[in-house]
Amino acid sequence: MQQQATGPKPFADFTMFMRAYQDMVFSTAARLAGNDAQAEDIAQDVFVKAYENFSHLRGSPTAGGWLKTVTTNLSLNYLTRYRKRWRLFSELRPKSDEEDSAEPEPPVELVDQLLASLDAEQRRVLVEEALRQLPDHQRLPLVLYHFEELSYQDIAAHLGASLAKVKTDIRRARGALLALMESRSIEP
């Protein structure tokens, strides 16, 4: 970022601005969409919107947050059809959710066991490969909660699902993610 003690230094032009933020925007979109081609489309749309607002963004200290919010919202828009279906099922299957919520949380030691010995790039590859294998209805709330640090309430509002469903799916997705990472890490 371009943060300085006296405030952000305005970007000289839009290309410099884009170069500063494109990795963050693409990473966020790829994690949410679970698909690189779709993430590239989303990132393109995000920067076209940023260009339309560049006069405000070029010197703003919150430009990164603005881009991240737009990326999150556009990624969710790309999955709108799925979201509606998911919301429907979330309301139709309360009994199943209650059963799932009783599943035990994976032990905290498992997280350290899988990740502590790896360097940052190895961790990234392991986590993102496992993320891509999760179904949309698990990956979306998991990424919004753990990567984007949205609250349960915000996620429920974004996805149009009940709070209980969001909590259950995040817990279930966390278990699935760790299981996938575990299976990857013991592969020869």
Next chain:
Amino acid sequence: MSESDPANEPTGERLTRYVRALPARSAPRALESRVLYAIERRAARPWWLRSFAQWPAGARAGFIGLSVLLVGLGAWGGDWIGAALRSLRASDTLPVNPAHHLLTALAAVEQLGALLASIVPSSWLHTALVAGATLYVTLLALGALAYRLLFVGSHKDVPALLSGGLASSNGRYS
């Protein structure tokens, strides 16, 4: 997230700690050129393909004026339109059959309108026009309100721009 005793963190909080520290992926090399091309393509669109707010002032004024003129003609220029249609139909200046048929159909519609106007008092017609316009505007406003409340309110593409800076939609990004 508790920083004081990591050994007691629940699994979720420990996972958050790791994934928040992950490096970003490199964007594809082609992304920059794709974005610049998309921006150029949007800038090259003719004005009539852009949103109404981006039309030239003259075009916007002309469009509004034409709309008002058409509405006025529809509401109060029925006699004048009818006379014009009849004179066109009677003249021999339209040798093409489809145009003649179209004028005949329009004249029939005009005659039906004139018949209705002779039966129904004009004050009733004007009241119906005003009521129709009011209902149209009300439904448009209700649709816009529902769109903003049910769709945009929970799922905005672009966070609002505030004076003096930018604010994210959830206030947690900076």
